[in-house]
Amino acid sequence: MSGRINGFLNNTRWFGRGWLSATYLFLYIPIVVLIVFSFNSSRQSMEWSGFSLQWYASLMDDAEIIAGFVLSLKVALLTAFASVILGTFAAFVLNRYRRFAGRTLFAGMVSAPLVMPEVIIGLSLLLLMVSMQRLLGFPERGMFTIWIAHSLLGMAYATVVVQSRLREMDKSLEEAAMDLGCKPHQVFFLVTLPNITPALLSAWLLTFTLSLDDVVLASFLSGPGSSTMPIVIFSRARLGLDPRVNAIAALTILAVAIGVLVSSLYLARAERQRRKQVQ
Secondary structure (H helix, E strand, O other), rough: HHHHHHHHHHHHHHHHHHHHHHHOOOHHHHHHHEEEEEEEOOOOOOOOOEEEOOOHHHHOOHHHHHHHHHHHHHHHHHHHHHHHHHHHHHHHHHHHHOOOOHHHHHHHHHHHHHOOOOHHHHHHHHHHHHHHHHHHOOOOOOHHHHHHHHHHHHHHHHHHHHHHHHHHOHHHHHHHHHOOOOOHHHHHHHHHHOOOHHHHHHHHHHHHHHHHHHHHHHHHHHOOOOOOHHHHHHHHHHHOOOHHHHHHHHHHHHHHHHHHHHHHHHHHHHHHHHHHOOO
């Protein structure tokens, strides 16, 4: 009987590993193919004719892609900082203050962007911005409006990440600090904030990535001369495969991979230090 059970468990284990391997292959083989063909010397993306770096070199002469990348980087950086700041305060309010007037409405408004289709968010913000521009003459569609939309979406994700860390945090640390004479704002900046730093970093990276590759919201809220890099890539892909698109995509993947690796090492180190301090 025990032999049958062990055999069943082994078969289940091998099936799980095989299914997981197939899933990873399905997800990452297209990315590997894209990176390989970014070094293809032929303009026909799926016909390998030799190794070449010409498409990476030609990126330096492509003003549209460079301008789109710079704009995307600016918006992503501003969005990440704004989302983390707003999301941290929202998460702190929802976690530390259980009862106050309008709490349910506030929680629903914070989490609404997570379940709302981006098309609806983009369209509603577009109507709002157009109405404000007609009444006040501000804002012009461009970097500012894209940043507002991305911050709205990023704040919801940052709130979820930070709130989960606040739930796990030992509240006795804050209570001990208050017993020792710290004021509420001192407790937040001296005790709470250092303990949730890994969550803040995770939220920053998540919102930065979401902003950097967003197409839907930017399509609604971008104006003349303010096309982000994903919009430029998407518009070129509709007209035909451009080898330079493969090159910029490969560089983006490399940058994201390095960022994820560095952040993972930092978070792992911070977690080990936190466990030592707790012990």
